[in-house]
Amino acid sequence: MTFERRVRTAILTAFAETGITPSPAGIAERLGSEMERVLEAWDRLREERAIVTGEDGVSIRMANPFSGIPTEHTFQSAGVRYYANCAWDALGIPAALGRAGTVRSRCAHSGEPLRLEVTEAGPERCDWLFHSLVPAARWWDDIVFT
Amino acid sequence: MLFFRSEDDLRAWCGERGVEAGPMVPVPQLWRLSRVWYGSRLDPEAPRPTPGEARAIFAGVGLTSPFWDPVPRQEQTP
Numbered sequence A: 001m002t003f004e005r006r007v008r009t010a011i012l013t014a015f016a017e018t019g020i021t022p023s024p025a026g027i028a029e030r031l032g033s034e035m036e037r038v039l040e041a042w043d044r045l046r047e048e049r050a051i052v053t054g055e056d057g058v059s060i061r062m063a064n065p066f067s068g069i070p071t072e073h074t075f076q077s078a079g080v081r082y083y084a085n086c087a088w089d090a091l092g093i094p095a096a097l098g099r100a101g102t103v104r105s106r107c108a109h110s111g112e113p114l115r116l117e118v119t120e121a122g123p124e125r126c127d128w129l130f131h132s133l134v135p136a137a138r139w140w141d142d143i144v145f146t
Numbered sequence B: 001m002l003f004f005r006s007e008d009d010l011r012a013w014c015g016e017r018g019v020e021a022g023p024m025v026p027v028p029q030l031w032r033l034s035r036v037w038y039g040s041r042l043d044p045e046a047p048r049p050t051p052g053e054a055r056a057i058f059a060g061v062g063l064t065s066p067f068w069d070p071v072p073r074q075e076q077t078p
Helices: A003-018 A024-031 A035-047 A087-097 A136-141 B007-017 B027-038 B051-060
Strands: A060-063 A074-077 A080-083 A101-106 A113-119 A129-131 B002-004 B024-026
Touching: A003 A024, A003 A035, A003 A060, A003 A087, A024 A035, A074 A087, A087 A101, A087 A129, A087 B002, A087 B027, A129 B007, A129 B027, B002 B007, B024 B027, B027 B051
Parallel strands: none
Antiparallel strands: A074 A080, A074 A101, A101 A113, A129 B002, A129 B024
16 A cells, blocks of 8 residues: 555544544654655645645645534534535445434525434435535535535 | 525525526435445545546436536547
């Protein structure tokens, strides 16, 4: 496995274990690696769209399906709250973790809260709809807006 | 990418913004997509899908319209 792949896996694993956004220093410690090498991998992962960073170029804004900053879309499981980037990722997190829990979001028009129990087999019956305003070919034109 | 409790809410939201509604995806279909798209995301050996694979994943859960094509046809190399 390439070092870059190890860093990506460590980032996702850190999110999965804690729900907290990992830092380059934390990933370097987790891998027993030098910070400079981790930062080089960070840059490549950003170029490959495996992560999206904030304006400082370092803090993780997105490592799909996990969000590095609080959002209105969450998944709660085993005492950990995970922030999702969007409605899709709110279901993407339980799919990635393979764990039961509770998705919380809201209707973008009415503001009505959504509380959705999810088991390993999938979400409970729900008549709500998911909608993307941006077509797939344009998602990465502005992934944060998407 | 947002949730709406009904089609009426979605159409009202789009109308207020003067935008055309895209495809509406029911939650069970979104779950099927999520399982395929993200189910192996924590696997260190699992590669991220190529555009062609992404297209196949969307089609596999019934999302077949051009809206879901990750590379517009006119931009693809012959």
